[in-house]
Amino acid sequence: MARKQGSDTEATNGLEFQDSVSTLLERRGVTRREFMKFCTAMSAALALPPAFAPRIVRALDEVKRPTLVWLEFQSCTGDTEALLRASNPTVAEIVLDILSIDYAETIMAAAGHLAEANLDKVVREEKGTYIAVVEGSIPMKDDGIYCCIAGRTALDRAREVCGGAFATLAVGTCASYGGIPAAAPNPTGAVGVKAAVPSATVVNLPGCPLNADNLTATVVHFLLFKKLPATDGLGRPLFAYGKRIHDNCERRPHFDAGQYVEAWGDQAHRHGHCLYKMGCKGPETFHNCPTQRYNDKTSWPVAAGHGCAGCSQPMFWDSMTPLYKRLPNVPGFGIEATADKIGLGLAVGTAAAFGVHGVLSAFRRGDDSEGAKED
Numbered sequence: 001m002a003r004k005q006g007s008d009t010e011a012t013n014g015l016e017f018q019d020s021v022s023t024l025l026e027r028r029g030v031t032r033r034e035f036m037k038f039c040t041a042m043s044a045a046l047a048l049p050p051a052f053a054p055r056i057v058r059a060l061d062e063v064k065r066p067t068l069v070w071l072e073f074q075s076c077t078g079d080t081e082a083l084l085r086a087s088n089p090t091v092a093e094i095v096l097d098i099l100s101i102d103y104a105e106t107i108m109a110a111a112g113h114l115a116e117a118n119l120d121k122v123v124r125e126e127k128g129t130y131i132a133v134v135e136g137s138i139p140m141k142d143d144g145i146y147c148c149i150a151g152r153t154a155l156d157r158a159r160e161v162c163g164g165a166f167a168t169l170a171v172g173t174c175a176s177y178g179g180i181p182a183a184a185p186n187p188t189g190a191v192g193v194k195a196a197v198p199s200a201t202v203v204n205l206p207g208c209p210l211n212a213d214n215l216t217a218t219v220v221h222f223l224l225f226k227k228l229p230a231t232d233g234l235g236r237p238l239f240a241y242g243k244r245i246h247d248n249c250e251r252r253p254h255f256d257a258g259q260y261v262e263a264w265g266d267q268a269h270r271h272g273h274c275l276y277k278m279g280c281k282g283p284e285t286f287h288n289c290p291t292q293r294y295n296d297k298t299s300w301p302v303a304a305g306h307g308c309a310g311c312s313q314p315m316f317w318d319s320m321t322p323l324y325k326r327l328p329n330v331p332g333f334g335i336e337a338t339a340d341k342i343g344l345g346l347a348v349g350t351a352a353a354f355g356v357h358g359v360l361s362a363f364r365r366g367d368d369s370e371g372a373k374e375d
């Protein structure tokens with residue numbers, strides 16, 4: 001992906017590239033119709049009015065590709081997989097043509113010293129203008145020896161690359177907040193990018209995995225407005241993390257109606273009722289999963305019948321577990337910003353709502369629908 005073979009191989013050098021994104025897309029066989037569809041989807045992803053779509057078209061028609069380097073540290077490569085599997089219409093192709101990806105371990109053709117030389121060249125010659133993407137957490141314990149690449153620790157590389165970037169996009173929960181590698185007892189001292197490199201300008205795009213549309217939309221926002229998107233107190237773009245899962249969940253009418261799944265596979269489960277009692281963390285979790293969805297927008301965990309695990313929240317593995325118990329006392333909200341405090345408030349409100357439902361159910365007789373049962 002980073003170094004596609006073909007007539008424009010020379011042009012994929014981000015330092016020399018001169019064509020606009022639309023010219024390159026045309027050369028790659030992406031039709032104008034697909035391009036327009038992509039721009040409309042990006043307008044929706046950024047929560048912009050539909051009227052912005054033509055502006056995105058114009059911006060991408062004129063823009064020169066920014067250089068991007070993708071670093072991978074303590075991760076499962078799920079975020080790279082999420083990007084490579086994105087399509088409809090050929091999102092990955094469009095993203096990869098919008099960006100000049102000069103270094104990405106999983107997908108680059110170069111290897112060994114040549115690959116590292118590519119990265120060194122970007123850091124040296126494009127200081128302050130390139131975009132860094134980091135996937136995976138960074139171990140701090142024992143001088144960071146638990147993750148080394150080409151003889152250098154992830155911490156050392158991150159300080160150099162992220163410290164010199166225009167901005168760093170931390171993709172996935174591991175890069176954002178440490179993720180599963182940082183779960184107790186956190187044997188490697190894993191942290192997210194911002195904790196490892198406080199001086200870097202970091203936008204967090206948490207989730208297990210990242211939703212590739214949110215990465216694309218962040219880049220498009222930068223190309224469109226020449227600045228990074230507004231973020232919440234946890235460094236997450238508000239366009240993608242400004243609302244709780246619960247706010248847009250398709251099962252929400254059942255929550256409001258007091259119709260809950262009581263056991264996996266019961267009638268309420270089959271009818272798509274609310275998963276709150278099965279441990280859904282949607283009321284505490286900020287992400288646009290219900291609207292952006294995954295797998296070509298076909299589904300997302302709650303639609304597939306599984307409660308939200310809260311994976312886009314910091315330290316979710318420690319704070320949201322056990323995953324199948326409802327509303328644990330979540331540590332960490334005390335340091336969060338306003339939007340997130342609303343989530344905590346909602347969680348408390350949710351518990352209160354359950355209390356009310358419980359009272360109502362005591363008076364409800366003759367309703368034998370499993371989905372209508374309450375505490």
Ligand code: SF4
Binds near residue numbers: 252
């Ligand atoms: S508790 Fe979960 S399943 Fe129920 S409405 Fe909220 S987000 Fe959806």
